[in-house]
Amino acid sequence: MxxxxxxxxxxxxxxxxxxxxxxxxxxxxxxxxDSTDKIMELIQDVKQEISTEREQRLNDGEIKV
Known part of the structure; x- marks a missing residue:
């Protein structure tokens, strides 16, 4: 999708x-x-995945702040 x-x-x-x-x-x-609630849930899941991946890269030293 x-x-x-x-x-x-x-x-x-x-x-x-x-x-x-x-x-x-x-x-x-x-x-x-097929509903607004499901789409909002998807968005929250994606945001959480992005946050988790960013945190992992920070911990691995891949991203410099």
Whole structure:
């Protein structure tokens, strides 16, 4: 799903706002994210994963602050 969303994002200039919204909605629904609550849960999960990965890289010395 993420790769499809990136593909839509790459073509964003070619789509109307409505077209972008429709394609995004279809992708989310097809992937099982058929409600606002599920999408918000997905966003929170992704944010947590990013935070965890960043913390691991900091601990491994990969990122300098």
């Amino acid at each position: 993420f790769q499809h969303l990136i593909g839509i994002s790459d073509r964003r200039e070619q789509l109307s706002n409505e077209g972008f919204a429709t394609m995004s909605h279809q992708l989310f629904t097809k992937s099982g994210y």
